[in-house]
Amino acid sequence: MTPAGGDGARTTPVRRPTIKDIARRAGVSESAVSFALNGRPGVSQGTRDRIRRMAEELGWEPNSAARALSGERSGCVGLVLARPARTLGVESFFLQLVSGVQEVLADRKVALLFQVVEDIETECAVYRRWWAEKRVDGVLVVDPRAHDPRPELLASLDLPAVVIGAPAPGEDTPHVSSVWADDTAAMASVLAHLHELGHRRIVHVAGMPGLAHTERRIRSLRTEAARLGFDGSRSVTTDYSDAEGAEATRRILDEPDPPTAIVFDNDVMAVAGSAVAAERGIPVPGRLSIVAWDDSALCRVIHPRLTALVRDTSGFGRLAAQELLDRLDGGPVRSIQAELPHLEPRESTGPPATL
Incomplete structure (x- = not known):
């Protein structure tokens, strides 16, 4: 039998607080808690404030699956990268891009769901699954390409999206926003x-x-x-x-x-x-x-x-994330050009030896 102290002591897992816990603490019904936390009428302002205070003290957070079933936002956006995974650990561009994205999302308490896949077909399958499960409210799309099936798919799913990068010449993306550099x-x-x-x-x-x-x-x-x-x-x-x-x-x-x-x-x-x-x-x-x-x-x-x-790659990520949040808030589809990268000459370039 495991002793009650020392390194071998078992610890009781921390249980997530529920609406029932909040109702018990506030001395109200569970339906009153639901009304208060979802901003619905049916409780007085004083009761609403007390319930929200109790929820905060207990560390309660809304369940994303329950919010999705009720038609609310999931509080999460997605990013799928269809590239060889081995290339991610050595290239700094995506790390800086994601850091900028996360900076904006964190301010709005929106989570980022990130997945690496092998090809575009698998990426499209991920979007379909996320849409069916209501896992994300919108997506950031990277690496636009010629004959890209993703904008049309996302439009058919009515899933808000921002493409990071300009589309291929001659390929319009009227249903998704884009953020791009020249x-x-x-x-x-x-x-x-x-x-x-x-x-x-x-x-x-x-x-x-x-x-x-x-x-x-x-x-x-x-x-x-x-x-x-x-x-x-x-x-x-x-x-x-x-x-x-x-x-x-x-x-x-x-x-x-x-x-x-x-x-x-x-x-x-x-x-x-x-x-x-x-x-x-x-x-x-x-x-x-x-x-x-x-x-x-x-x-x-x-x-x-x-x-x-x-170029300010983190700023590029911030711009894309903000545009997606604007779309989720009902903003129009837009094409936004980021600042043009500028060349900084250093010691690795000089006149060719023949001169």
């Missing part, structure tokens, strides 16, 4: 910087193919390269991981006429590319200039420090 203009600013330094052979190590922002950056590189007269500039796609970023860099540097500059679609790949250059004895920026798409602490602590596109 990737086309951002890429143009990178190429303008490299062109001014004298670079003409540039390769873009892009992210996942099919994503709207990946395709937009690829098109911008192609358009600006033609306009500026770059030779052999192109894009290669990856999964955003350091491993694929490093492997792509090795292939690029093994070419007979390698580029004088590489633009990487995130900070992790840029750091991996810099490491590949170092292991091959290629000085940066003496023989190879490197640009990272998203700035982070990694870009600022590596030597040489990496030239990077800087």
Whole structure:
């Protein structure tokens, strides 16, 4: 038999307070408690205040499932990420984005339900399940892509949504709001910087193919390269991981006429590319200039420090979360452009060695 004290003592699990507990403490009926906590008429203001005070003292919180059954909000929004899980631990973008989202949701005491899945089909299945179970009041949608089935599905479910990122060209999303940054203009600013330094052979190590922002950056590189007269500039796609970023860099540097500059679609790949250059004895920026798409602490602590596109990613998340809350409060569908990322030149870019 377990003794009543010491390390082996059993503890009684803390039981969640119920409406019955509040009624007993306040000396009223359970129906009166229900009326008071749900803001319905039928009790005096004094009784309502006493019941709410007792509920707060007991630490009572409304049950989300019960609220959903009664037609009330669940107090939760969802975010599903259809990407390889292995890429999440090394990329800072989503951590900063979610921190901004959570900052806004916390102020409104709204929870964030987050799930990682393998593909878009599974993501759509999650939305259907959340809708059927009334698990979430709305969703944040990331990584818009060409022929994206998600906006139409969410519209058919009447589930409020905000897409983080612009839709693919020619694909309107009239039923969902969007918050986006101008990737086309951002890429143009990178190429303008490299062109001014004298670079003409540039390769873009892009992210996942099919994503709207990946395709937009690829098109911008192609358009600006033609306009500026770059030779052999192109894009290669990856999964955003350091491993694929490093492997792509090795292939690029093994070419007979390698580029004088590489633009990487995130900070992790840029750091991996810099490491590949170092292991091959290629000085940066003496023989190879490197640009990272998203700035982070990694870009600022590596030597040489990496030239990077800087934006307030947490602010991007805050903007998206606020737009979703506005939609839940009855606001209109909108398309909101976030602040344009600006290029911060550092030690990883300089004139090519031929100059």
